Amino acid sequence: MVVQTETVADGVLLVRLNRPDARNALNMELRTRLAEVFLALADDPAVRCVVVTGSPKVFAAGADIKEMAESGAIEMMGRRILRLWKPLADCPKPVIAAVNGVALGGGCELAMHADIIVAGEGARFGQPEVKVGIMPGGGATQRLVRAVGVYRAMRMMLTGEPVTAAEALSMGLVSEVVADDTVLDRALEMARAIAAMPPLAVQQIKETVYAGLDGSLAGGLLLERKAFEILFASADQKEGMRAFIEKRSPTFEGK
Ligand code: CO8
Known part of the structure; x- marks a missing residue:
């Protein structure tokens, strides 16, 4: 192959x-x-x-x-x-x-x-x-x-x-x-x-960086803010932050 x-x-x-x-x-x-x-x-x-x-x-x-x-x-x-x-x-x-x-x-x-x-x-x-x-x-x-x-x-x-x-x-x-x-x-x-990182956050970082490279600073910053906010709809955001506060390792599931 x-x-x-x-x-x-x-x-x-x-x-x-x-x-x-x-x-x-x-x-x-x-x-x-x-x-x-x-x-x-x-x-x-x-x-x-x-x-x-x-x-x-x-x-x-x-x-x-x-x-x-x-x-x-x-x-x-x-x-x-x-x-x-x-x-x-x-x-x-x-x-x-x-x-x-x-x-x-x-x-x-x-x-x-x-x-x-x-x-x-x-x-x-x-x-x-x-x-x-x-x-x-x-x-x-x-x-x-x-x-x-x-x-x-x-x-x-x-x-x-x-x-x-x-x-x-x-x-x-x-x-x-x-x-x-x-x-x-x-x-x-x-x-x-x-x-081992939260897949949705990883995906949003990648998408936002490349979309931003193609456009204006203002447009890129807007995309970043939207992507940032939307991650608060994910279970992985809750898990990541709760795990930090509870002093344990997080488990991310891409949800
Ligand atoms: N294409 C086809 N055959 C190749 C290539 C290549 N790019 N590179 C090496 N080979 C083959 C040789 O022809 C040779 O074959 P054979 O054993 O049948 O004679 C075999 O591989 C071994 O090659 P060498 O004896 O030259 O091996 P070395 O270890 O001495 O050297 C090098 C290795 C440095 C890589 C050398 O072979 C070389 O300079 N190759 C050409 C590099 C080059 O010019 N690359 C640019 C190609 S054009 C291009 O990439 C355009 C991109 C367009 C869009 C992208 C589409 C994917």
Whole structure:
């Protein structure tokens, strides 16, 4: 299977890219499967947090160059690539990317579909599409600019040169850098912690942040206030606050 899934802990689904011979290049088969996995997990109440990872040496080397080298524009249009990214972009559950090795082109864009990126010290992030005669097509012209600012994003996209994990951390492209052999463990540890949080609050945080990024400050603050208020309709809000007052651990049920 080019995409493997595994429930690794209560509420935590691990999604692993598995095309090692092609450096996890994102061919249509892999991307279709990834989209199916994300569509299914969105509706699965047992999944509270998702970790996406590649192999120990490579996260993903981008779109499959061999699969598109001889394609024409109309054929590329027919692939409707946004349709395959959409389940990832719209995922209501928190997603953590655990990145070892290179995340290039569509691989970097895949990582940027996550809400948290944990990278190994040896990881490299880049948008080298320009070197093969094209440009980013999985969101980098928008998401990378929002993450790191115009000038750093432009340098990455126009030169095609990757940045190290340390540089990615300093520019805000990753959340945390850890030793290479602890990346997955750290991502899973974080996922377990998030999976134990109240799912409705987690979902509202994610939805409000991304909706706010797309609009005005006033509109974003209004959304935040509404989301904040609506959480007081949840049993988990009562449970969380009562547990604090009663000095015990809360149990959240997503209600
Ligand atoms: N597509 C297809 N095959 C690939 C790709 C790729 N992106 N990357 C590696 N491979 C294949 C190689 O062709 C090789 O195959 P074979 O064994 O048959 O010769 C095998 O994987 C191993 O590759 P290398 O020998 O090059 O392995 P190294 O470990 O020396 O290097 C690298 C790994 C650094 C990842 C190197 O292979 C590389 O630079 N790859 C290309 C990276 C790149 O240019 N990515 C951008 C692609 S374009 C893109 O992503 C556009 C996004 C558009 C929208 C998103 C849609 C998902």
